[in-house]
Amino acid sequence: MRTETQHFAESGRQARIAAGSRYARGKRVALEDLVPFLEAVLRCGDRVCIEGDNQKQADVLAAKLARIDPAKIHDLHMVQSGVVLPAHLDLFESGIARDLDFSYSGPQAGRISGMLRSGAIRLGAIHTYLELFARYFIDLTPQVALVAAISADSDGNLYTGPNTEDTPTIVEATSFKGGLVIAQVCAVVDKLPRVDVPGDQVHFVTETRKPLHLEPLFTRDPGEITETHVLTAMLAIKGVYEPYGVRRLNHGIGFNTAAIELLLPTFGERLGLRGRICSHWALNPHPTLIPAIEAGWAQQVHCFGSEVGMEDYIAARPDIFFTGADGSLRSNRAFCQTAGLYACDLFIGSTLQIDLHGNSSTMTADRVAGFGGAPNMGCNPHGRRHVSAAWLKAGSESTPHVPPALRRGRKLVVQVGETFGNGGAPLFVEKLDALALVEQLGLESAPIMIYGDDVTHIVTEEGVANLLLCRDEGDREQAIRAVAGYTEVGRGRDRGHADRLRERGVVRRPEDLGIDPLDADRRLLAARSMRDLVTASNRLYRPPSRFRNW
Amino acid sequence: MERYTYQFNPARAAAGSKRIAIAGVVASGNLEVLLERCLTPETCTVEVATPVRGFHAVWDAVIRDFIERRAAGGLHISINDGGARPDTVALRLAQGLRMLEIV
Numbered sequence: 001m002r003t004e005t006q007h008f009a010e011s012g013r014q015a016r017i018a019a020g021s022r023y024a025r026g027k028r029v030a031l032e033d034l035v036p037f038l039e040a041v042l043r044c045g046d047r048v049c050i051e052g053d054n055q056k057q058a059d060v061l062a063a064k065l066a067r068i069d070p071a072k073i074h075d076l077h078m079v080q081s082g083v084v085l086p087a088h089l090d091l092f093e094s095g096i097a098r099d100l101d102f103s104y105s106g107p108q109a110g111r112i113s114g115m116l117r118s119g120a121i122r123l124g125a126i127h128t129y130l131e132l133f134a135r136y137f138i139d140l141t142p143q144v145a146l147v148a149a150i151s152a153d154s155d156g157n158l159y160t161g162p163n164t165e166d167t168p169t170i171v172e173a174t175s176f177k178g179g180l181v182i183a184q185v186c187a188v189v190d191k192l193p194r195v196d197v198p199g200d201q202v203h204f205v206t207e208t209r210k211p212l213h214l215e216p217l218f219t220r221d222p223g224e225i226t227e228t229h230v231l232t233a234m235l236a237i238k239g240v241y242e243p244y245g246v247r248r249l250n251h252g253i254g255f256n257t258a259a260i261e262l263l264l265p266t267f268g269e270r271l272g273l274r275g276r277i278c279s280h281w282a283l284n285p286h287p288t289l290i291p292a293i294e295a296g297w298a299q300q301v302h303c304f305g306s307e308v309g310m311e312d313y314i315a316a317r318p319d320i321f322f323t324g325a326d327g328s329l330r331s332n333r334a335f336c337q338t339a340g341l342y343a344c345d346l347f348i349g350s351t352l353q354i355d356l357h358g359n360s361s362t363m364t365a366d367r368v369a370g371f372g373g374a375p376n377m378g379c380n381p382h383g384r385r386h387v388s389a390a391w392l393k394a395g396s397e398s399t400p401h402v403p404p405a406l407r408r409g410r411k412l413v414v415q416v417g418e419t420f421g422n423g424g425a426p427l428f429v430e431k432l433d434a435l436a437l438v439e440q441l442g443l444e445s446a447p448i449m450i451y452g453d454d455v456t457h458i459v460t461e462e463g464v465a466n467l468l469l470c471r472d473e474g475d476r477e478q479a480i481r482a483v484a485g486y487t488e489v490g491r492g493r494d495r496g497h498a499d500r501l502r503e504r505g506v507v508r509r510p511e512d513l514g515i516d517p518l519d520a521d522r523r524l525l526a527a528r529s530m531r532d533l534v535t536a537s538n539r540l541y542r543p544p545s546r547f548r549n550w
Numbered sequence: 551m552e553r554y555t556y557q558f559n560p561a562r563a564a565a566g567s568k569r570i571a572i573a574g575v576v577a578s579g580n581l582e583v584l585l586e587r588c589l590t591p592e593t594c595t596v597e598v599a600t601p602v603r604g605f606h607a608v609w610d611a612v613i614r615d616f617i618e619r620r621a622a623g624g625l626h627i628s629i630n631d632g633g634a635r636p637d638t639v640a641l642r643l644a645q646g647l648r649m650l651e652i653v
Contacts, residue, residue, distance in 0.1 A: 462637070485636060486640075491611050
């Protein structure tokens with residue numbers, strides 16, 4: 001007969017380590033032993049995290065996990081930020097896994113949508129990054145974590161290199177709550193360049209003997225930036241950054257924000273804004289920020305993760321970036337998301353659809369892409385207490401009737417985009433496609449990326465809509481329609497109301513901001529090609545071959 | 551090829567003194583706008599030639615906004631469209647007008 005204590009011990013870490021050690025020498029497990037090893041350390045129904053960052057992936061461990069025998073191990077509950085590899089979903093097709101809590105599914109958005117509809121995946125929730133990380137410490141603590149690093153030593157100390165990303169957060173939650181941490185590393189070495197995760201938190205290590213596969217997710221070729229992007233970027237700088245004096249900010253990825261970064265040393269300089277805006281960043285190391293860094297705009301950049309090709313440039317600028325004893329970047333998604341939430345005065349990002357209330361979503365019935373981190377930064381943090389000029393000004397516009405000493409400031413949350421997006425699809429819609437998901441998946445609320453009541457400004461090539469100055473729903477709808485251009489939503493505007501909003505400064509068009517349409521020219525970009533970025537970096541930036549034509 | 555023509559009586563005459571300006575090029579997703587200062591200051595005419603069918607109402611809206619927001623009196627404007635998006639059309643019209651203003 002088993003006692004409760006014995007049962008507890010057997011399901012606990014020591015029993016798992018004992019079971020796994022049959023396939024290990026010390027902490028090391030050979031690649032060919034990984035399948036029986038995983039079958040030995042896992043229990044049915046375990047909560048398992050496969051590290052799936054923006055950049056580095058525990059891809060070998062994911063592939064081996066997909067090959068275990070579902071008759072032995074089944075009904076796993078996957079709790080991971082990124083569901084981005086085919087193997088992540090293969091687990092659900094074979095029954096190895098049943099439940100899923102995640103944040104982002106980018107490249108698997110189409111397949112995950114079908115599997116959610118068919119019932120192959122039982123969905124817990126779609127989270128933002130910080131939400132999922134938070135739940136790792138409350139009710140979604142992993143029993144087993146499969147993480148990725150560049151190298152390990154014989155004690156299990158891990159070196160993650162510049163893409164530290166989620167690793168310390170996953171390991172913290174798993175290892176200090178009795179769980180098992182298994183790391184895949186490219187190589188086991190005698191001495192690590194630096195220690196990113198201490199070895200006593202890591203229980204097993206497998207050596208893959210191949211480099212980590214990294215995608216250049218945050219690289220935008222300046223050659224693809226259009227005149228409309230340039231015009232919209234000028235509107236954002238002159239219509240939002242300048243009047244609020246935005247020094248601390250986060251940029252989402254996209255051509256609109258890339259254009260803003262490339263206009264700082266030219267258009268921004270002409271306006272005399274250096275030192276007054278865009279000095280402190282929570283940002284992936286966008287190559288398009290290089291000219292602004294070199295021109296003395298950026299003073300400090302903290303990163304969620306790194307970017308392919310930026311390694312040498314970052315190592316040469318420890319005055320700007322956070323770097324370790326080895327000289328390479330130290331990134332950390334949880335800390336950078338927190339920085340974006342609490343220490344930045346502005347978030348600006350693009351989206352797929354915006355409705356008449358200002359709600360936005362990137363999800364459709366066929367593509368459940370998840371949230372990632374945008375909602376963590378694209379929201380007004382009610383827990384903020386320190387003040388800044390930008391925060392106070394936004395607050396005073398939003399609630400002018402509240403006495404200043406009792407007035408809450410506001411985070412600037414800006415949606416930027418062209419009125420017609422990819423493939424000519426309108427950015428503005430009467431009804432978000434995400435609403436169809438509520439019925440199809442039996443959700444209780446629609447997957448909204450940024451809620452309309454958090455959005456403060458919408459910037460398109462048509463102008464800037466300041467939603468802080470809207471006094472009722474009618475103002476709000478007409479302000480949104482006024483910058484919706486020639487989409488159906490835009491053409492449905494009340495011209496009289498739109499004119500009054502313009503007189504009140506709620507809507508500002510390029511001519512109201514003194515923007516010359518002749519400046520909407522690619523020659524205004526501080527770099528017009530990938531080669532220009534390389535030159536600006538003093539040849540330290542090394543773009544991946546797909547971005548090179550020389 | 552679809553052709554639309556418009557005639558307006560704008561409140562303000564186009565600024566500057568240049569007689570002619572061309573903005574843009576005829577290319578896929580782009581357009582060429584030719585502006586000629588050849589009418590009386592209270593008149594403006596616009597001719598559109600586009601290979602794309604079915605967007606008459608959008609052209610009406612783009613051109614109407616241009617006339618309302620900018621001073622275009624005295625101009626005859628010819629648009630040779632290569633399938634540009636409405637925002638590109640609006641930008642080229644604004645750029646062409648600016649080019650007439652600059653000596």
